[in-house]
Amino acid sequence: MIDPLVRMGTVLVVAPHPDDEILGCGGTIARLAAAGHDVHVAVATRGTPPRYQAEDVERVRQEAAAAHALLGVAQTHHLDHPAAELDRVPHAELNATMSTLFAAVEPDTLFLPFGGDIHLDHQLIFRSALVAARPYGWNYPVRLYAYETLSETNWSAPHVDPTFVPNVFIDIHETLERKLDAFACYRSQCRAFPNERSPEALRALATLRGATVHRRAAEAFLLIREIM
Template sequence: MNKIHDLGRVLVVAPHPDDEVLGCGGTMARLAEEGHAVHVLVATRGQPPAFPEEGVARVRAEMKKAHALLDIAETHELDLPAAALDTVPAAQVNAEIGDIVQAVSPDTLFLPFYGDIHGDHAIVFQAAMVAARPRHNRAPARILCYETLSETNWYAPPVTPAFIPNVYIDIADTLERKLDAFKCFESQVRPFPEERSVEALEALARSRGATVHLRAAEAFANIRQIVR
C-alpha cells in the first residue's frame, strides 16, 4: 500500500464510541472525502447499573454527531457489554463481530491495538482477527491497528506488546475535522494535560507526522497485508 486509494472499502472496529475517532478519525475523513465507503463497528454498549442509561444515550448521540461530521457511510452498533466483554462467551463475541465483518466485506480492517490496557480492546481485536481469517478471497487484504490515547500508552511495554507503528497516513488536510469530531464527545474530552484531550490528540498527530516529514499523520501497526 502506498496510496490511500489502495485501502478500498474500509471497516473501523471500535470497542467503545470515540475509540475510532481517536485512532483514525483523520484517515476516515480523508477516505470519505475521496469517495470511499467507510463503515464503523462499535462493539459494546454501556449497561446499567455500571453505566446509567442517560449517560449511554448521551455518548451515542455524541457518536452520531461525530460520524455525521466525518461522513461515515454506516455505523454498525452491537450491544455487547462495555467493560465486561470478558464475561461474554468468546463464541458469541466472535459471531456478532464476524457477522458485521462478513456483511461489510472490507478490503481494509482498522482494529484497536492488541496491547491496549483496556481488556475490551484485546477481546475485540481477537474477535475481529477470527472474522478476518483468510479462508476465501474476500478476506481483508490488510489489517492495521490504530493507537488510542489513554489506552495504548498506559499498559506495561516492558512486559506487554508495545505499539510500534510502521504505517503512517497523511491527515494534514483532515486533522481539524478529526479534532472537531472528537470535540463532539463532550462527555469524554478531558482538559490538558490529560491524555484524552484535544491538545494531546493534536500533539500526537503532529508528532507522528513529523516522524515521516508530514505536517500531521496517524500511525498504525501493520498486522497483515495480502498483495493480490
C-alpha cells in the first residue's frame, strides 16, 4: 500500500512560538521525517526584553533544537519577530518575511496555526502565511493545513471567532511517544497535569482525535486548500 503522505513533498510547519509546532504537529513531523520528507520548521517569534530575559530566550532556543533533532526536522528557521507583540509589526513586514521564507524553502505543504486561535500572534501569522502562499506563478504551496494548539485553539469565543472543525486526521500512533519526548525537551514550557500543556493532556487529545476516526492516536487538521 502506498503511504498516503507521499504526496506531501517538502513540508514547512510555521510556529508562532517555540513549542507550537510540537503541540500541533509533533507526531506528523516525526512520521513525515521518518518517511524521508524534508520537514522544515519556522519559529516566527522570539522573546525580547523586558518581557523575556535573554538567558530564558536562549534556553528555549536550545530546547527547540533538541526537540527538532529528535523529530528529524531538516532545518529550523528563526524569524525573530517579537513574541506577543506582532500587532506592532507592520503587516507588510510579516508578509514579506513569509514570502522570503517560502521562496527559500519552496514548500509543497504548509502546516499553519489556526486563524481562530485566541492568541493574536497566531492569527497574524496565519494571515501573513496565506498572503505569501497565494497561487501566483507556478511555484507555491499546493496543500495548506491549519493545526490546533492546546490552550490557544480551544479558548476562543464560541460562535464569535472561527471554530476549529477538523476534516483531516493523520495517524500518529507510531510516533506519539516521539512527539511526547520532543515536548519534554521544552522543559520551560511543560506543565503538570491537569494543565493543558502537559504530556498527559497531549496524549489524551491524540487519543480522542484518533478514536474519532478509529485509530489509536491522531493529529487533527483543517484543510485550507489543496490543488491536485
